[in-house]
Amino acid sequence: xxxxxxxxxxxxxxxxxxxxxxxxxxxxxxxxxxxxxxxxxxxxxxxxxxxxxxxxxxxxxxxxxxxxxxxxxxxxxxxxxxxxxxxxxxxxxxxxxxxxxxxxxxxxxxxxxxxxxxxxxxxxxxxxxxxxxxxxxxxxxxxxxxxxxxxxxxxxxxxxxxxxxxxxxxxxxxxxxxxxxxxxxxxxxxxxxxxxxxxxxxxxxxxxxxxxxxxxxxxxxxxxxxxxxxxxxxxxxxxxxxxxxxxxxxx
Amino acid sequence: xxxxxxxxxxxxxxxxxxxxxxxxxxxxxxxxxxxxxxxxxxxxxxxxxxxxxxxxxxxxxxxxxxxxxxxxxxxxxxxxxxxxxxxxxxxxxxxxxxxxxxxxxxxxxxxxxxxxxxxxxxxxxxxxxxxxxxxxxxxxxxxxxxxxxxxxxxxxxxxxxxxxxxxxxxxxxxxxxxxxxxxxxxxxxxxxxxxxxxxxxxxxxxxxxxxxxxxxxxxxxxxxxxxxxxxxxxxxxxxxxxxxxxxxxxx
DNA sequence: AGATTGGCGATTGTCAACAATCCGCTTGAC
DNA sequence: GTCAAGCGGATTGTTGACAATCGCCAATCT
Numbered sequence: 276x277x278x279x280x281x282x283x284x285x286x287x288x289x290x291x292x293x294x295x296x297x298x299x300x301x302x303x304x305x306x307x308x309x310x311x312x313x314x315x316x317x318x319x320x321x322x323x324x325x326x327x328x329x330x331x332x333x334x335x336x337x338x339x340x341x342x343x344x345x346x347x348x349x350x351x352x353x354x355x356x357x358x359x360x361x362x363x364x365x366x367x368x369x370x371x372x373x374x375x376x377x378x379x380x381x382x383x384x385x386x387x388x389x390x391x392x393x394x395x396x397x398x399x400x401x402x403x404x405x406x407x408x409x410x411x412x413x414x415x416x417x418x419x420x421x422x423x424x425x426x427x428x429x430x431x432x433x434x435x436x437x438x439x440x441x442x443x444x445x446x447x448x449x450x451x452x453x454x455x456x457x458x459x460x461x462x463x464x465x466x467x468x469x470x471x472x473x474x475x476x477x478x479x480x481x482x483x484x485x486x487x488x489x490x491x492x493x494x495x496x497x498x499x500x501x502x503x504x505x506x507x508x509x510x511x512x513x514x515x516x517x518x519x520x521x522x523x524x525x526x
Numbered sequence: 527x528x529x530x531x532x533x534x535x536x537x538x539x540x541x542x543x544x545x546x547x548x549x550x551x552x553x554x555x556x557x558x559x560x561x562x563x564x565x566x567x568x569x570x571x572x573x574x575x576x577x578x579x580x581x582x583x584x585x586x587x588x589x590x591x592x593x594x595x596x597x598x599x600x601x602x603x604x605x606x607x608x609x610x611x612x613x614x615x616x617x618x619x620x621x622x623x624x625x626x627x628x629x630x631x632x633x634x635x636x637x638x639x640x641x642x643x644x645x646x647x648x649x650x651x652x653x654x655x656x657x658x659x660x661x662x663x664x665x666x667x668x669x670x671x672x673x674x675x676x677x678x679x680x681x682x683x684x685x686x687x688x689x690x691x692x693x694x695x696x697x698x699x700x701x702x703x704x705x706x707x708x709x710x711x712x713x714x715x716x717x718x719x720x721x722x723x724x725x726x727x728x729x730x731x732x733x734x735x736x737x738x739x740x741x742x743x744x745x746x747x748x749x750x751x752x753x754x755x756x757x758x759x760x761x762x763x764x765x766x767x768x769x770x771x772x773x774x775x776x777x
Numbered sequence: 778a779g780a781t782t783g784g785c786g787a788t789t790g791t792c793a794a795c796a797a798t799c800c801g802c803t804t805g806a807c
Numbered sequence: 808g809t810c811a812a813g814c815g816g817a818t819t820g821t822t823g824a825c826a827a828t829c830g831c832c833a834a835t836c837t
Binding site for chain 2: 286287288326330333334337339345346361362364365368369372376425426427428431
Protein backbone atom coordinates (compact mmCIF):
# COMPACT_ATOMS: atom_id res chain seq x y z
CA UNK A 276 0.00 0.00 0.00
CA UNK A 277 2.94 2.27 0.61
CA UNK A 278 5.17 0.89 -2.11
CA UNK A 279 3.61 2.83 -4.96
CA UNK A 280 6.03 5.73 -4.73
CA UNK A 281 9.23 3.83 -4.14
CA UNK A 282 9.27 1.68 -7.27
CA UNK A 283 11.15 4.02 -9.55
CA UNK A 284 13.65 2.24 -11.74
CA UNK A 285 16.23 0.72 -9.42
CA UNK A 286 19.49 2.22 -10.52
CA UNK A 287 21.50 0.15 -8.09
CA UNK A 288 24.44 -1.77 -9.49
CA UNK A 289 23.64 -5.16 -10.89
CA UNK A 290 25.63 -7.10 -8.31
CA UNK A 291 23.59 -5.62 -5.46
CA UNK A 292 20.38 -6.70 -7.14
CA UNK A 293 21.81 -10.13 -7.76
CA UNK A 294 22.76 -10.31 -4.09
CA UNK A 295 19.18 -9.43 -3.18
CA UNK A 296 17.83 -12.28 -5.29
CA UNK A 297 20.26 -14.77 -3.80
CA UNK A 298 19.54 -13.56 -0.27
CA UNK A 299 15.88 -14.15 -0.83
CA UNK A 300 16.53 -17.61 -2.25
CA UNK A 301 18.71 -18.55 0.70
CA UNK A 302 16.42 -17.11 3.34
CA UNK A 303 13.38 -18.71 1.77
CA UNK A 304 15.03 -22.11 1.90
CA UNK A 305 15.28 -22.54 -1.86
CA UNK A 306 18.94 -23.34 -1.43
CA UNK A 307 19.71 -25.88 1.25
CA UNK A 308 22.65 -25.86 3.71
CA UNK A 309 25.70 -27.76 2.57
CA UNK A 310 24.73 -27.32 -1.02
CA UNK A 311 27.55 -26.55 -3.36
CA UNK A 312 27.32 -23.51 -5.59
CA UNK A 313 29.22 -22.99 -8.80
CA UNK A 314 29.67 -19.51 -10.15
CA UNK A 315 29.10 -20.35 -13.77
CA UNK A 316 25.80 -22.15 -13.19
CA UNK A 317 24.35 -19.46 -10.96
CA UNK A 318 25.54 -16.71 -13.28
CA UNK A 319 23.78 -18.38 -16.19
CA UNK A 320 20.62 -18.83 -14.13
CA UNK A 321 20.51 -15.17 -13.09
CA UNK A 322 21.67 -14.05 -16.53
CA UNK A 323 24.55 -11.97 -15.30
CA UNK A 324 28.25 -12.33 -15.94
CA UNK A 325 30.40 -14.43 -13.65
CA UNK A 326 32.26 -11.40 -12.36
CA UNK A 327 29.06 -9.71 -11.33
CA UNK A 328 27.72 -12.79 -9.63
CA UNK A 329 31.05 -13.17 -7.90
CA UNK A 330 30.70 -9.74 -6.34
CA UNK A 331 27.24 -10.69 -5.12
CA UNK A 332 28.54 -13.90 -3.58
CA UNK A 333 31.26 -11.97 -1.83
CA UNK A 334 28.64 -9.71 -0.30
CA UNK A 335 26.69 -12.64 1.01
CA UNK A 336 29.87 -14.18 2.36
CA UNK A 337 30.52 -11.04 4.37
CA UNK A 338 26.99 -11.32 5.71
CA UNK A 339 27.59 -14.89 6.79
CA UNK A 340 24.99 -16.41 4.51
CA UNK A 341 27.48 -18.28 2.39
CA UNK A 342 30.97 -19.69 2.72
CA UNK A 343 33.89 -19.57 0.41
CA UNK A 344 36.67 -22.11 0.16
CA UNK A 345 39.35 -20.32 -1.79
CA UNK A 346 40.23 -21.74 -5.20
CA UNK A 347 37.73 -24.52 -4.65
CA UNK A 348 34.08 -23.74 -4.14
CA UNK A 349 31.22 -21.81 -2.63
CA UNK A 350 28.93 -23.52 -0.19
CA UNK A 351 25.97 -22.77 2.00
CA UNK A 352 26.96 -23.14 5.64
CA UNK A 353 25.43 -25.88 7.74
CA UNK A 354 24.29 -24.26 10.94
CA UNK A 355 24.99 -26.47 13.92
CA UNK A 356 23.63 -26.16 17.43
CA UNK A 357 26.83 -24.38 18.29
CA UNK A 358 26.04 -21.79 15.65
CA UNK A 359 22.55 -21.42 17.06
CA UNK A 360 24.04 -20.83 20.48
CA UNK A 361 26.33 -18.16 19.04
CA UNK A 362 23.51 -16.49 17.18
CA UNK A 363 21.11 -16.33 20.10
CA UNK A 364 23.67 -15.25 22.70
CA UNK A 365 24.74 -12.43 20.42
CA UNK A 366 21.16 -11.54 19.64
CA UNK A 367 20.27 -11.37 23.29
CA UNK A 368 23.16 -9.03 23.88
CA UNK A 369 22.36 -6.74 20.96
CA UNK A 370 18.66 -6.63 21.78
CA UNK A 371 19.47 -5.94 25.40
CA UNK A 372 21.66 -3.04 24.36
CA UNK A 373 18.99 -1.79 21.98
CA UNK A 374 16.30 -1.92 24.66
CA UNK A 375 18.59 -0.06 27.04
CA UNK A 376 19.33 2.71 24.55
CA UNK A 377 15.74 2.88 23.38
CA UNK A 378 14.55 3.42 26.94
CA UNK A 379 17.20 6.04 27.54
CA UNK A 380 16.79 8.13 24.42
CA UNK A 381 13.12 7.61 23.70
CA UNK A 382 11.25 10.46 22.07
CA UNK A 383 7.60 10.98 21.26
CA UNK A 384 8.14 9.55 17.77
CA UNK A 385 9.88 6.52 19.16
CA UNK A 386 7.03 5.71 21.50
CA UNK A 387 4.50 6.05 18.71
CA UNK A 388 6.49 3.81 16.37
CA UNK A 389 7.10 1.23 19.05
CA UNK A 390 3.47 1.16 20.15
CA UNK A 391 2.35 0.72 16.56
CA UNK A 392 4.72 -2.22 16.09
CA UNK A 393 3.44 -3.83 19.26
CA UNK A 394 -0.16 -3.33 18.19
CA UNK A 395 0.60 -5.07 14.91
CA UNK A 396 1.94 -8.02 16.86
CA UNK A 397 -1.24 -8.16 18.93
CA UNK A 398 -3.32 -8.05 15.78
CA UNK A 399 -1.25 -10.78 14.18
CA UNK A 400 -1.67 -13.03 17.21
CA UNK A 401 -5.41 -12.42 17.10
CA UNK A 402 -5.44 -13.61 13.50
CA UNK A 403 -3.94 -16.94 14.63
CA UNK A 404 -1.77 -17.05 11.52
CA UNK A 405 1.71 -18.21 12.46
CA UNK A 406 3.48 -16.66 9.50
CA UNK A 407 2.07 -13.24 10.27
CA UNK A 408 2.94 -13.59 13.94
CA UNK A 409 6.52 -14.52 13.14
CA UNK A 410 6.81 -11.55 10.83
CA UNK A 411 5.33 -9.12 13.37
CA UNK A 412 7.56 -10.56 16.06
CA UNK A 413 10.69 -9.93 14.06
CA UNK A 414 9.41 -6.49 13.06
CA UNK A 415 8.88 -5.52 16.70
CA UNK A 416 12.40 -6.46 17.68
CA UNK A 417 13.70 -4.64 14.65
CA UNK A 418 11.73 -1.57 15.65
CA UNK A 419 13.30 -1.55 19.09
CA UNK A 420 16.71 -1.61 17.45
CA UNK A 421 15.77 1.02 14.89
CA UNK A 422 14.54 3.63 17.35
CA UNK A 423 17.93 3.70 19.06
CA UNK A 424 19.29 5.53 16.02
CA UNK A 425 22.54 3.65 16.60
CA UNK A 426 23.49 2.98 13.00
CA UNK A 427 26.20 0.43 13.69
CA UNK A 428 23.95 -1.43 16.06
CA UNK A 429 21.23 -1.43 13.43
CA UNK A 430 23.60 -2.78 10.80
CA UNK A 431 24.95 -5.45 13.12
CA UNK A 432 21.50 -6.53 14.14
CA UNK A 433 20.43 -6.71 10.51
CA UNK A 434 23.27 -9.09 9.67
CA UNK A 435 22.58 -11.23 12.69
CA UNK A 436 18.86 -11.31 11.96
CA UNK A 437 19.53 -12.69 8.51
CA UNK A 438 21.55 -15.54 9.91
CA UNK A 439 18.89 -16.22 12.50
CA UNK A 440 16.27 -16.40 9.76
CA UNK A 441 18.50 -18.74 7.81
CA UNK A 442 18.78 -20.95 10.87
CA UNK A 443 15.08 -20.90 11.64
CA UNK A 444 14.12 -21.84 8.11
CA UNK A 445 16.24 -24.98 8.23
CA UNK A 446 15.55 -26.12 11.76
CA UNK A 447 11.75 -26.12 11.90
CA UNK A 448 12.02 -24.23 15.16
CA UNK A 449 8.95 -22.22 14.34
CA UNK A 450 6.76 -23.77 16.99
CA UNK A 451 5.52 -21.12 19.36
CA UNK A 452 2.72 -20.63 21.76
CA UNK A 453 0.51 -17.90 20.36
CA UNK A 454 -0.92 -17.19 23.77
CA UNK A 455 2.47 -16.41 25.27
CA UNK A 456 3.75 -14.20 22.48
CA UNK A 457 2.01 -11.04 23.62
CA UNK A 458 2.66 -11.52 27.31
CA UNK A 459 6.33 -12.12 26.59
CA UNK A 460 6.83 -8.92 24.64
CA UNK A 461 4.56 -6.57 26.53
CA UNK A 462 6.87 -6.08 29.55
CA UNK A 463 9.77 -5.16 27.32
CA UNK A 464 7.74 -2.57 25.45
CA UNK A 465 6.34 -1.16 28.69
CA UNK A 466 9.78 -0.87 30.25
CA UNK A 467 11.10 1.01 27.23
CA UNK A 468 8.16 3.40 27.19
CA UNK A 469 8.53 3.88 30.93
CA UNK A 470 12.18 4.73 30.40
CA UNK A 471 13.44 1.98 32.68
CA UNK A 472 16.61 1.18 30.77
CA UNK A 473 18.02 -1.41 33.13
CA UNK A 474 14.79 -3.35 33.33
CA UNK A 475 14.25 -3.16 29.57
CA UNK A 476 17.73 -4.53 28.97
CA UNK A 477 17.27 -7.36 31.43
CA UNK A 478 13.93 -8.38 29.95
CA UNK A 479 15.15 -8.20 26.36
CA UNK A 480 18.12 -10.34 27.19
CA UNK A 481 16.03 -12.86 29.08
CA UNK A 482 13.75 -13.06 26.06
CA UNK A 483 16.46 -14.95 24.19
CA UNK A 484 17.49 -17.15 27.09
CA UNK A 485 15.20 -20.08 26.25
CA UNK A 486 16.68 -20.47 22.78
CA UNK A 487 20.19 -20.16 24.18
CA UNK A 488 19.52 -22.90 26.67
CA UNK A 489 17.87 -25.10 24.09
CA UNK A 490 20.91 -24.79 21.85
CA UNK A 491 23.28 -25.42 24.75
CA UNK A 492 21.32 -28.51 25.76
CA UNK A 493 21.39 -29.79 22.19
CA UNK A 494 25.15 -29.27 22.10
CA UNK A 495 25.58 -31.26 25.29
CA UNK A 496 23.42 -33.98 23.78
CA UNK A 497 25.73 -34.15 20.78
CA UNK A 498 28.73 -34.63 23.04
CA UNK A 499 27.13 -37.67 24.62
CA UNK A 500 25.99 -39.24 21.41
CA UNK A 501 28.09 -38.22 18.42
CA UNK A 502 26.10 -40.41 16.09
CA UNK A 503 26.11 -38.16 13.07
CA UNK A 504 29.50 -36.68 12.39
CA UNK A 505 32.60 -35.26 14.01
CA UNK A 506 32.23 -31.53 14.69
CA UNK A 507 31.74 -29.50 11.57
CA UNK A 508 34.23 -26.71 11.32
CA UNK A 509 33.09 -23.71 9.39
CA UNK A 510 35.81 -22.09 7.33
CA UNK A 511 34.65 -18.73 8.59
CA UNK A 512 37.53 -18.37 10.98
CA UNK A 513 40.12 -19.07 8.35
CA UNK A 514 38.92 -16.39 5.96
CA UNK A 515 40.85 -13.58 7.56
CA UNK A 516 43.68 -14.85 9.73
CA UNK A 517 46.01 -12.56 11.65
CA UNK A 518 45.73 -9.15 10.12
CA UNK A 519 44.72 -6.67 12.79
CA UNK A 520 47.51 -6.91 15.32
CA UNK A 521 50.12 -6.46 12.67
CA UNK A 522 48.48 -3.28 11.46
CA UNK A 523 49.10 -1.74 14.87
CA UNK A 524 52.82 -2.05 14.47
CA UNK A 525 52.92 0.45 11.65
CA UNK A 526 51.24 3.14 13.75
CA UNK B 527 60.24 -14.62 16.89
CA UNK B 528 57.30 -16.79 16.10
CA UNK B 529 56.86 -15.68 12.53
CA UNK B 530 59.64 -17.77 11.09
CA UNK B 531 57.41 -20.67 10.24
CA UNK B 532 54.39 -18.76 8.97
CA UNK B 533 56.08 -16.84 6.15
CA UNK B 534 55.69 -19.47 3.48
CA UNK B 535 54.51 -18.06 0.20
CA UNK B 536 51.03 -16.74 0.89
CA UNK B 537 48.79 -18.52 -1.56
CA UNK B 538 45.81 -16.41 -0.64
CA UNK B 539 43.97 -14.73 -3.50
CA UNK B 540 45.45 -11.49 -4.68
CA UNK B 541 42.50 -9.36 -3.65
CA UNK B 542 42.82 -10.48 -0.03
CA UNK B 543 46.45 -9.50 0.02
CA UNK B 544 45.62 -6.18 -1.61
CA UNK B 545 42.99 -5.64 1.07
CA UNK B 546 45.59 -6.33 3.74
CA UNK B 547 47.90 -3.70 2.30
CA UNK B 548 45.13 -1.14 2.12
CA UNK B 549 43.96 -1.96 5.64
CA UNK B 550 47.42 -1.31 6.93
CA UNK B 551 47.66 1.95 5.02
CA UNK B 552 44.34 3.13 6.39
CA UNK B 553 44.97 2.03 9.96
CA UNK B 554 48.44 3.55 9.96
CA UNK B 555 47.02 6.88 8.91
CA UNK B 556 48.68 6.93 5.51
CA UNK B 557 45.31 7.66 3.97
CA UNK B 558 43.38 10.46 5.62
CA UNK B 559 39.62 10.58 6.29
CA UNK B 560 37.59 12.29 3.60
CA UNK B 561 40.23 11.51 1.02
CA UNK B 562 38.94 10.44 -2.33
CA UNK B 563 40.16 7.21 -3.82
CA UNK B 564 40.09 6.29 -7.49
CA UNK B 565 40.29 2.69 -8.55
CA UNK B 566 42.63 3.18 -11.46
CA UNK B 567 45.22 5.13 -9.51
CA UNK B 568 45.30 2.72 -6.58
CA UNK B 569 45.36 -0.28 -8.88
CA UNK B 570 48.37 1.12 -10.67
CA UNK B 571 50.08 1.88 -7.37
CA UNK B 572 49.57 -1.65 -6.04
CA UNK B 573 50.26 -3.17 -9.44
CA UNK B 574 47.09 -5.20 -9.60
CA UNK B 575 44.25 -5.02 -12.06
CA UNK B 576 41.29 -2.76 -11.39
CA UNK B 577 38.95 -5.68 -10.90
CA UNK B 578 41.15 -7.18 -8.22
CA UNK B 579 41.55 -3.89 -6.42
CA UNK B 580 37.81 -3.41 -6.65
CA UNK B 581 37.22 -6.65 -4.77
CA UNK B 582 39.63 -5.49 -2.08
CA UNK B 583 37.84 -2.17 -1.75
CA UNK B 584 34.54 -3.98 -1.39
CA UNK B 585 35.97 -6.02 1.45
CA UNK B 586 37.10 -2.92 3.26
CA UNK B 587 33.72 -1.33 2.69
CA UNK B 588 32.06 -4.29 4.41
CA UNK B 589 34.46 -3.79 7.29
CA UNK B 590 33.50 -0.14 7.57
CA UNK B 591 36.93 1.21 6.75
CA UNK B 592 35.89 2.78 3.48
CA UNK B 593 32.73 4.12 1.87
CA UNK B 594 31.37 3.71 -1.59
CA UNK B 595 29.16 6.13 -3.46
CA UNK B 596 27.80 4.08 -6.33
CA UNK B 597 28.79 5.15 -9.83
CA UNK B 598 30.72 8.05 -8.37
CA UNK B 599 33.60 7.41 -6.01
CA UNK B 600 35.24 5.71 -3.07
CA UNK B 601 36.04 7.71 0.02
CA UNK B 602 37.50 7.25 3.47
CA UNK B 603 34.83 7.96 6.06
CA UNK B 604 35.19 10.93 8.39
CA UNK B 605 34.56 9.65 11.87
CA UNK B 606 32.54 12.11 13.89
CA UNK B 607 31.99 12.20 17.61
CA UNK B 608 28.72 10.43 16.95
CA UNK B 609 30.64 7.60 15.33
CA UNK B 610 32.97 7.46 18.30
CA UNK B 611 29.96 7.16 20.59
CA UNK B 612 28.61 4.31 18.47
CA UNK B 613 31.95 2.54 18.42
CA UNK B 614 32.58 2.73 22.15
CA UNK B 615 29.05 1.85 23.22
CA UNK B 616 29.18 -1.22 21.01
CA UNK B 617 32.64 -2.08 22.19
CA UNK B 618 31.61 -1.87 25.80
CA UNK B 619 28.75 -4.21 25.11
CA UNK B 620 30.82 -6.76 23.21
CA UNK B 621 33.62 -6.69 25.76
CA UNK B 622 31.11 -7.04 28.56
CA UNK B 623 29.64 -10.09 26.87
CA UNK B 624 33.09 -11.50 26.25
CA UNK B 625 34.10 -11.04 29.88
CA UNK B 626 30.88 -12.71 30.98
CA UNK B 627 31.41 -15.72 28.75
CA UNK B 628 35.10 -15.92 29.53
CA UNK B 629 34.35 -16.07 33.25
CA UNK B 630 31.67 -18.67 32.71
CA UNK B 631 33.52 -21.06 30.43
CA UNK B 632 37.08 -20.52 31.60
CA UNK B 633 39.44 -23.46 31.40
CA UNK B 634 42.99 -23.96 32.55
CA UNK B 635 44.29 -22.91 29.16
CA UNK B 636 42.17 -19.79 29.19
CA UNK B 637 43.51 -18.68 32.53
CA UNK B 638 47.08 -19.23 31.41
CA UNK B 639 46.57 -17.29 28.18
CA UNK B 640 44.78 -14.48 29.95
CA UNK B 641 47.38 -14.20 32.67
CA UNK B 642 50.15 -14.08 30.11
CA UNK B 643 48.41 -11.27 28.23
CA UNK B 644 47.97 -9.34 31.45
CA UNK B 645 51.62 -9.84 32.36
CA UNK B 646 52.63 -8.46 28.99
CA UNK B 647 50.58 -5.36 29.73
CA UNK B 648 52.32 -4.94 33.07
CA UNK B 649 55.69 -5.31 31.40
CA UNK B 650 54.75 -2.80 28.72
CA UNK B 651 53.68 -0.25 31.33
CA UNK B 652 56.95 -0.78 33.15
CA UNK B 653 58.80 0.05 29.95
CA UNK B 654 57.01 3.44 29.84
CA UNK B 655 56.68 3.18 26.07
CA UNK B 656 53.23 4.35 25.04
CA UNK B 657 53.15 2.48 21.77
CA UNK B 658 53.88 -0.82 23.46
CA UNK B 659 51.32 -0.14 26.15
CA UNK B 660 48.64 0.62 23.59
CA UNK B 661 49.46 -2.57 21.75
CA UNK B 662 49.42 -4.70 24.89
CA UNK B 663 46.18 -3.05 25.98
CA UNK B 664 44.45 -3.97 22.75
CA UNK B 665 45.96 -7.44 22.86
CA UNK B 666 44.59 -8.05 26.35
CA UNK B 667 41.07 -7.10 25.36
CA UNK B 668 41.42 -9.24 22.27
CA UNK B 669 42.53 -12.15 24.41
CA UNK B 670 39.47 -11.87 26.61
CA UNK B 671 37.33 -12.05 23.49
CA UNK B 672 39.34 -14.90 22.01
CA UNK B 673 39.11 -17.23 25.01
CA UNK B 674 35.33 -17.21 24.80
CA UNK B 675 35.60 -19.37 21.68
CA UNK B 676 32.54 -17.53 20.39
CA UNK B 677 33.55 -17.25 16.75
CA UNK B 678 30.93 -14.72 15.74
CA UNK B 679 31.74 -12.55 18.72
CA UNK B 680 35.40 -12.75 17.80
CA UNK B 681 34.70 -11.73 14.22
CA UNK B 682 32.45 -8.89 15.27
CA UNK B 683 34.94 -7.61 17.77
CA UNK B 684 37.68 -7.75 15.17
CA UNK B 685 35.70 -5.57 12.80
CA UNK B 686 34.83 -3.11 15.53
CA UNK B 687 38.42 -2.99 16.74
CA UNK B 688 39.61 -1.98 13.29
CA UNK B 689 37.23 0.93 13.22
CA UNK B 690 38.26 1.94 16.71
CA UNK B 691 41.90 1.92 15.63
CA UNK B 692 40.99 4.00 12.61
CA UNK B 693 39.28 6.49 14.90
CA UNK B 694 42.11 6.61 17.41
CA UNK B 695 44.73 7.24 14.75
CA UNK B 696 42.90 10.30 13.49
CA UNK B 697 41.78 11.80 16.77
CA UNK B 698 45.02 11.94 18.78
CA UNK B 699 43.14 10.35 21.66
CA UNK B 700 46.15 8.33 22.66
CA UNK B 701 46.76 10.20 25.90
CA UNK B 702 46.56 7.83 28.80
CA UNK B 703 47.81 7.64 32.32
CA UNK B 704 50.35 4.84 32.47
CA UNK B 705 49.87 4.50 36.19
CA UNK B 706 46.16 3.80 35.89
CA UNK B 707 46.38 1.28 33.05
CA UNK B 708 47.24 -1.70 35.22
CA UNK B 709 44.85 -0.87 38.04
CA UNK B 710 42.04 -0.45 35.51
CA UNK B 711 42.51 -3.83 33.90
CA UNK B 712 43.47 -5.91 36.89
CA UNK B 713 39.97 -6.17 38.41
CA UNK B 714 38.54 -7.38 35.11
CA UNK B 715 41.15 -10.10 34.75
CA UNK B 716 40.71 -11.14 38.39
CA UNK B 717 36.95 -11.35 38.05
CA UNK B 718 37.25 -13.56 34.97
CA UNK B 719 39.76 -15.87 36.63
CA UNK B 720 37.58 -15.98 39.72
CA UNK B 721 34.63 -16.97 37.54
CA UNK B 722 32.49 -14.05 38.61
CA UNK B 723 30.71 -13.52 35.29
CA UNK B 724 28.38 -10.75 36.40
CA UNK B 725 31.14 -8.72 37.98
CA UNK B 726 33.47 -9.26 35.02
CA UNK B 727 30.80 -8.05 32.63
CA UNK B 728 30.04 -4.97 34.71
CA UNK B 729 33.71 -4.03 34.99
CA UNK B 730 34.42 -4.60 31.31
CA UNK B 731 31.49 -2.46 30.34
CA UNK B 732 32.45 0.29 32.76
CA UNK B 733 35.92 0.26 31.27
CA UNK B 734 34.56 1.87 28.12
CA UNK B 735 32.28 4.33 29.89
CA UNK B 736 34.76 7.23 30.02
CA UNK B 737 35.21 7.22 26.26
CA UNK B 738 31.47 6.96 25.74
CA UNK B 739 30.87 9.97 27.95
CA UNK B 740 33.64 11.93 26.34
CA UNK B 741 32.12 11.32 22.92
CA UNK B 742 28.64 12.19 24.20
CA UNK B 743 29.90 15.40 25.73
CA UNK B 744 31.65 16.33 22.49
CA UNK B 745 28.42 15.70 20.60
CA UNK B 746 26.53 17.99 22.95
CA UNK B 747 29.23 20.60 22.44
CA UNK B 748 28.71 20.42 18.69
CA UNK B 749 25.00 21.04 19.10
CA UNK B 750 25.68 24.28 20.98
CA UNK B 751 28.29 25.59 18.61
CA UNK B 752 27.93 24.22 15.08
CA UNK B 753 30.83 26.28 13.84
CA UNK B 754 32.26 23.75 11.40
CA UNK B 755 29.55 22.10 9.41
CA UNK B 756 26.06 20.72 9.56
CA UNK B 757 26.03 17.08 10.75
CA UNK B 758 27.99 14.81 8.47
CA UNK B 759 25.88 11.95 7.28
CA UNK B 760 27.74 8.84 6.38
CA UNK B 761 26.39 7.03 3.39
CA UNK B 762 26.69 3.78 5.30
CA UNK B 763 22.98 3.64 6.01
CA UNK B 764 22.09 4.03 2.38
CA UNK B 765 24.17 1.13 1.15
CA UNK B 766 21.62 -1.52 1.81
CA UNK B 767 18.15 -0.07 2.21
CA UNK B 768 15.10 -2.22 2.91
CA UNK B 769 16.07 -5.75 2.01
CA UNK B 770 15.54 -7.96 5.04
CA UNK B 771 11.86 -7.52 5.79
CA UNK B 772 10.95 -8.31 2.24
CA UNK B 773 12.87 -11.54 2.33
CA UNK B 774 10.65 -12.73 5.14
CA UNK B 775 7.58 -12.53 2.97
CA UNK B 776 8.79 -15.26 0.71
CA UNK B 777 9.15 -17.68 3.60
C1' DA C 778 20.43 37.75 -15.22
C1' DG C 779 18.78 33.32 -14.15
C1' DA C 780 17.54 28.83 -15.21
C1' DT C 781 17.76 24.84 -18.29
C1' DT C 782 19.76 21.78 -21.51
C1' DG C 783 23.29 19.49 -23.92
C1' DG C 784 27.89 17.84 -24.38
C1' DC C 785 32.47 16.38 -22.38
C1' DG C 786 35.79 14.17 -19.45
C1' DA C 787 36.49 11.25 -15.68
C1' DT C 788 35.15 7.34 -13.06
C1' DT C 789 32.75 3.35 -12.02
C1' DG C 790 30.05 -0.87 -13.72
C1' DT C 791 29.96 -5.08 -16.65
C1' DC C 792 31.69 -8.52 -19.37
C1' DA C 793 34.13 -12.49 -21.58
C1' DA C 794 38.70 -14.51 -22.41
C1' DC C 795 42.79 -16.35 -20.24
C1' DA C 796 45.64 -18.18 -16.31
C1' DA C 797 46.19 -20.57 -11.93
C1' DT C 798 44.67 -23.84 -8.72
C1' DC C 799 42.53 -27.81 -6.73
C1' DC C 800 40.30 -32.51 -6.58
C1' DG C 801 39.83 -37.18 -8.10
C1' DC C 802 41.53 -40.66 -10.77
C1' DT C 803 44.69 -43.51 -13.08
C1' DT C 804 49.07 -45.45 -13.39
C1' DG C 805 53.05 -47.38 -11.91
C1' DA C 806 56.52 -49.04 -8.67
C1' DC C 807 57.72 -51.47 -4.55
C1' DG D 808 48.07 -54.74 -1.68
C1' DT D 809 49.56 -50.19 -0.62
C1' DC D 810 51.31 -45.98 -1.54
C1' DA D 811 52.98 -42.14 -4.28
C1' DA D 812 53.40 -39.47 -8.36
C1' DG D 813 51.27 -37.46 -12.18
C1' DC D 814 47.64 -36.49 -15.41
C1' DG D 815 42.92 -34.49 -16.76
C1' DG D 816 38.78 -32.05 -15.98
C1' DA D 817 36.30 -28.78 -13.52
C1' DT D 818 36.23 -24.53 -10.99
C1' DT D 819 37.89 -20.39 -9.29
C1' DG D 820 41.25 -16.28 -9.80
C1' DT D 821 42.84 -12.40 -12.74
C1' DT D 822 42.96 -9.32 -16.33
C1' DG D 823 42.05 -5.74 -19.92
C1' DA D 824 38.59 -3.95 -22.97
C1' DC D 825 34.07 -1.99 -23.48
C1' DA D 826 29.64 0.14 -21.76
C1' DA D 827 26.97 2.97 -18.50
C1' DT D 828 26.72 6.71 -15.40
C1' DC D 829 27.82 10.90 -13.05
C1' DG D 830 29.39 15.82 -12.20
C1' DC D 831 30.78 19.83 -14.33
C1' DC D 832 30.78 23.56 -17.55
C1' DA D 833 29.43 26.10 -21.32
C1' DA D 834 25.96 27.41 -24.61
C1' DT D 835 21.24 28.65 -25.15
C1' DC D 836 16.67 30.17 -24.19
C1' DT D 837 13.35 33.03 -21.55
